[in-house]
Amino acid sequence: MSRKATCADNASMENFFGILKQEMYYGEELVIYEELKRRIEEYVYWYNHERSKEKLARLSPVEYRTQPNQSAA
DSSP states (O other): OSSSGGGGGGHHHHHHHHHHIIIIIOOOOOOOOOHHHHHHHHHHHHHTTTOGGGGGTTTTTTHTTOOOOOOOO
C-alpha cells in the first residue's frame, strides 16, 4: 500500500464491486439484508471458484492458483 488517499490502492476492489453490481445486482428488486448477503456470498464463491478466465488458460482463479506448476508470487 502506498500513501493515504492514493486511488490506485483501491482500483482492484473498485473494479470488483463494479463487476459485482453489473452482473449480479442491476435490474434486481431490492431484498432483505439476509437475502442480499446470501446472494453476494454466492456470487463471490462463483467469481473465485467457477468462472473461467481466458487469461488464466480458461481456469477459475482458484484452479489457476492451485496448479502444482504455478509459483507463488
